[in-house]
Amino acid sequence: MKNGADHFPQDLTGKARDDVQTQIDLIHSQMALYARDLKRMVNAEQQKTLALAEANARLAILDRLKTDFLAFIAHELRTPLSGMVVLDLLDPHDDPQSLAEMIDILRCGYERLEGFVEKGLEYFKWLATEPSMHQTVISDVAAIARATLASLPELHAQEVILESDISLEPCLVRGEGQHLARVVEILISNALKFSETEKWVQVRVGMEKGRVWVRVADHGRGFAPEMGSELLHPFTIAHIMNHSRGTGLSLALANAIITAHGGHMSATSAGVGHGATFMVELPAVSLL
Numbered sequence: 001m002k003n004g005a006d007h008f009p010q011d012l013t014g015k016a017r018d019d020v021q022t023q024i025d026l027i028h029s030q031m032a033l034y035a036r037d038l039k040r041m042v043n044a045e046q047q048k049t050l051a052l053a054e055a056n057a058r059l060a061i062l063d064r065l066k067t068d069f070l071a072f073i074a075h076e077l078r079t080p081l082s083g084m085v086v087l088d089l090l091d092p093h094d095d096p097q098s099l100a101e102m103i104d105i106l107r108c109g110y111e112r113l114e115g116f117v118e119k120g121l122e123y124f125k126w127l128a129t130e131p132s133m134h135q136t137v138i139s140d141v142a143a144i145a146r147a148t149l150a151s152l153p154e155l156h157a158q159e160v161i162l163e164s165d166i167s168l169e170p171c172l173v174r175g176e177g178q179h180l181a182r183v184v185e186i187l188i189s190n191a192l193k194f195s196e197t198e199k200w201v202q203v204r205v206g207m208e209k210g211r212v213w214v215r216v217a218d219h220g221r222g223f224a225p226e227m228g229s230e231l232l233h234p235f236t237i238a239h240i241m242n243h244s245r246g247t248g249l250s251l252a253l254a255n256a257i258i259t260a261h262g263g264h265m266s267a268t269s270a271g272v273g274h275g276a277t278f279m280v281e282l283p284a285v286s287l288l
Contacts, residue, residue, distance in 0.1 A: 119249045123234060126256035138285055139177040140170045141212050145205045148184045154192055155201070165204040171212040172285040175261045186254040187216040187278050194276070195220035207284055214280040222269040222276050231267045251278075258282065 092099075145166050149155060155162050173180070184203075191201045195218050204215040223231065234252040251267070258265045263282035269275065 116249075119253060123249050123253045123256055126253065126260050129256075129260040137174065137176050138172050138287075139175055139180055141173055141180060141214060141282070142167045142169070142171040142205050144177050144181045145184050145203060145214065148181050148188070149203060152185065152188060155188065157199075159199050160192065161198075161200040163200070163202040165202075165206075167206045169207070171205060171207045172287065173212050173261070173263075173282040174285055175282070179257055180261075183254045183257050183280060184214060184216075186250045187214070187280070190250060190278070191216055191218035191220060191276070194218065194222075210284050212282045212284045215277065217275065217277040219275040222272050222274045223267075224271060225269060228267040228269065232265060254280075 094102075145164075149162070149164060154160070188201060188203065192199055195201070198219045200219045202215075202217040204217075206213055231251055232255040234249050255265045258280055261282055263280060265281075266279045268277050268279075
């Protein structure tokens with residue numbers, strides 16, 4: 001700071017000017033200390049705000065887990081469990097054909113229950129996984145899509161029309177290939193499941209503006225346009241489509257996997273009977 005002595009009244013003695021300058025310097029020192037302390041307080045409050053936001057995010061995840069788990073237990077397990085009441089009807093003295101039929105009912109109930117539990121545990125695991133952009137594994141979504149199409153025998157059935165448009169250039173993202181392949185498989189299986197007559201499936205993969213995208217479309221049953229986001233929640237399909245097959249978790253599982261990889265998934269349809277389109281977007285990775 002410049003010396004302020006030149007601005008003092010001329011009638012002040014040298015000692016008086018020195019005293020005033022000392023007071024000014026002291027005030028500036030105190031102001032600097034106040035500014036430092038204020039900055040520390042602001043930083044501390046920012047850290048508290050960040051910690052609170054993280055805690056709220058964890059609470060939101062836990063609340064969603066609780067809600068979905070209760071729905072899973074209260075509603076979705078009743079169907080496979082109901083098939084097991086046949087245990088009360090088993091009679092070792094029945095004829096072999098009746099016993100075989102009841103055992104088949106029990107086996108179907110057990111297999112469905114096992115599928116519910118396994119897929120439910122997998123869904124809850126991914127739902128509890130926070131989005132991460134720091135994965136070290138890099139995978140090519142284009143190559144994953146081609147391999148998945150080749151590995152699904154139901155796609156090569158005579159009644160299935162498959163159209164694919166997959167980028168010849170690598171579409172790199174962060175994440176393990178087996179998890180991303182699971183998403184592609186779920187979307188294709190969903191398209192086939194809800195295409196009861198014309199089993200037309202289109203799979204496209206590309207990259208644009210730093211995003212890798214996967215698009216799976218069909219000419220199947222479709223849904224009301226406003227239900228797009230609901231389809232990505234657990235158990236929705238079984239309720240809104242009067243559909244009793246499957247677990248009602250597949251699309252929710254795919255959505256949870258994509259979210260955990262820092263991506264986004266959407267579902268659109270022009271209406272019931274007009275097919276559906278599912279789009280997945282993931283942050284692209286550049287090796288340059």
